[in-house]
Amino acid sequence: MLEKLDAIHKKYDELTLQLGEPEIACNPKKYQEIALKRSDLEDLVEVIIVYKKKTLELQEANELYKSETDDEMREMAREEIEILESEIKEMTAKLQLLLIPKDPLDKKNIIMEIRAGTGGDEAALFAADLFRMYNKFSENNRWKIEIMSSNQIGIGGFKEIVFQVTGKNVYSRLKYESGTHRVQRVPTTESGGRIHTSAVTVAVLPEAEEVDIHIEPADLKFDVFRSSGPGGQSVNTTDSAVRITHIPTGIIVSCQDEKSQHKNKAKGLKVLRARLLDLEQEKSRNERSAKRKSQIGSGDRSERIRTYNFPQNRVTDHRIGLTLYKLEYIMDGEMNEVFKALIRADEEEKLEELNLD
Numbered sequence: 001m002l003e004k005l006d007a008i009h010k011k012y013d014e015l016t017l018q019l020g021e022p023e024i025a026c027n028p029k030k031y032q033e034i035a036l037k038r039s040d041l042e043d044l045v046e047v048i049i050v051y052k053k054k055t056l057e058l059q060e061a062n063e064l065y066k067s068e069t070d071d072e073m074r075e076m077a078r079e080e081i082e083i084l085e086s087e088i089k090e091m092t093a094k095l096q097l098l099l100i101p102k103d104p105l106d107k108k109n110i111i112m113e114i115r116a117g118t119g120g121d122e123a124a125l126f127a128a129d130l131f132r133m134y135n136k137f138s139e140n141n142r143w144k145i146e147i148m149s150s151n152q153i154g155i156g157g158f159k160e161i162v163f164q165v166t167g168k169n170v171y172s173r174l175k176y177e178s179g180t181h182r183v184q185r186v187p188t189t190e191s192g193g194r195i196h197t198s199a200v201t202v203a204v205l206p207e208a209e210e211v212d213i214h215i216e217p218a219d220l221k222f223d224v225f226r227s228s229g230p231g232g233q234s235v236n237t238t239d240s241a242v243r244i245t246h247i248p249t250g251i252i253v254s255c256q257d258e259k260s261q262h263k264n265k266a267k268g269l270k271v272l273r274a275r276l277l278d279l280e281q282e283k284s285r286n287e288r289s290a291k292r293k294s295q296i297g298s299g300d301r302s303e304r305i306r307t308y309n310f311p312q313n314r315v316t317d318h319r320i321g322l323t324l325y326k327l328e329y330i331m332d333g334e335m336n337e338v339f340k341a342l343i344r345a346d347e348e349e350k351l352e353e354l355n356l357d
Helices: 002-019 028-067 071-099 120-140 170-177 261-289 327-331 336-353
Strands: 110-116 144-152 158-166 179-185 196-206 220-225 241-246 251-255 304-309 314-317 322-324
Touching: 002 028, 028 071, 071 336, 110 120, 110 170, 110 261, 120 144, 120 158, 120 179, 120 196, 120 327, 144 251, 144 261, 158 170, 170 196, 170 336, 196 261, 241 261, 251 261, 304 327, 314 327, 314 336, 322 336
Parallel strands: 179 304
Antiparallel strands: 110 158, 110 196, 144 158, 179 196, 220 241, 241 251, 304 314, 314 322
């Protein structure tokens, strides 16, 4: 482990020297790139410096304890050894967490897609409830939400809603939401009081810039059509809605929320880029999944990840066996307890994969 820490410290010092070089200072893009790399190592290097200092102090205290003949001095050395060993143990745990490779997508904005699954109108209503939950959580974090497209039913639910979330480290939290969300409750239309089970699927796609995903214009087919609202009523009298087909993958994106065909096209392309980036990430996730013991953060949308049981006021996350009896609280956007548990489980799993010997 010390060898790994020394290499990181050396790399940090090299980056610091590079920032002082005239040719780097005159190149803003290169300077920013190096400064960002150095910044990513800063917290880790601060802990490394203290860790190495404490390790040296422990070595000296052990030598003193072995060589000292005075009982009082030996006792002082023994007490110092206990304190240093405790401090080093805490710092080792902190270093291990800092050594976990950062997800390069964590700082990205996202595009989230919520779709009603089995359960008909009840599933569509729960899709609307989930959208409200994520909207509230985003408000709490001062993130901004913009609806990209939606397919609403007359009673206030959504067959599908696609929206963008922008802000600080959005993907680092919401990436855990990909999957099937199951709801158990008595629908308002149920006169017999029977509990119905419905399902909604959620997809969380890191936003892809043009530099992340290049799309050949020849690979795209554009169709325009007239927008329609709930129940098929006309929203627009012009052909402003846009359907984009990515021919190589067969991915189809439709956008009709804007009155401008140009704006719908721009939004549609943004969703398409995110889906194509997610397709690439899915390939990488599949390659890693054989080595992973659980599906934390895998984005496997076929898997049931969470159940919301309204009669019992219960939320259960099946990936980590977490059960909380505070469903109303969570549905109101108070999701930090859930995310902290998911992040902790993810970190523990990644720590097992780290070779720190």
